[in-house]
Amino acid sequence: LASAAPAAAASDAVPSAIAAYVHYLGLIVVVGALVTERVLLKPDMDDDAFDLLAAADIAYGVAGTLILASGYFRVTQYGKGWEFYAHEPIFWVKMTLFAVVGAASFFPTIKIIQHAVAKKNAEDVGETIPPPSASLVARMASIVNAELLAVASIPLTAALMARGVAYADWLPWQAGAFPVVAALGGFGYKYVFEALAWEDEPSQA
Numbered sequence: 001l002a003s004a005a006p007a008a009a010a011s012d013a014v015p016s017a018i019a020a021y022v023h024y025l026g027l028i029v030v031v032g033a034l035v036t037e038r039v040l041l042k043p044d045m046d047d048d049a050f051d052l053l054a055a056a057d058i059a060y061g062v063a064g065t066l067i068l069a070s071g072y073f074r075v076t077q078y079g080k081g082w083e084f085y086a087h088e089p090i091f092w093v094k095m096t097l098f099a100v101v102g103a104a105s106f107f108p109t110i111k112i113i114q115h116a117v118a119k120k121n122a123e124d125v126g127e128t129i130p131p132p133s134a135s136l137v138a139r140m141a142s143i144v145n146a147e148l149l150a151v152a153s154i155p156l157t158a159a160l161m162a163r164g165v166a167y168a169d170w171l172p173w174q175a176g177a178f179p180v181v182a183a184l185g186g187f188g189y190k191y192v193f194e195a196l197a198w199e200d201e202p203s204q205a
Helices: 004-040 047-076 089-104 106-124 134-162 173-197
Strands: none
Touching: 004 047, 004 134, 047 089, 047 106, 089 106, 089 134, 089 173, 106 134, 106 173
16 A cells, blocks of 8 residues: 555656657757758758758657647646646746747748649659749748747746746636637738748749
């Protein structure tokens, strides 16, 4: 009987540690992917650089999904539990930052997919297409810069919320979730519309 509690704690500790590991690993990959994208975003990028850019964007998307999935389990199954996080305003600030980062990524991802499809279609008929224009590269770079800034703020919010800073028992979770939904929907629409409406300029020879 004396060993029952430690055994139960140990059984929860392993999946909790795995969820935390996946969460942190995902954040590291997200930062690495964004830095890679930022370094590669140049007006004169060649096909190899673009292919690496596309691979980094895929890694970014997979890592972001891992962060979201592991974060769900950390909030609902492990750690302090949903009842704590639901009333922690800084948790919702963190989620809003995550929503902004995710929504902002729609623009680069859409433009990368469009260019990759055009590149593949051109290659199929033995032709080539120019690299993304300087104006498009500049726009993508500015968005990636903003994403990096937001991602750099997330660990601070995580550290503060874990210590219960600003905890408000009276705060309904709906009030905290509203900015998250608004940021994802508002910025998501903005960046998707901008990407689809963008008219690329021909690169100068």
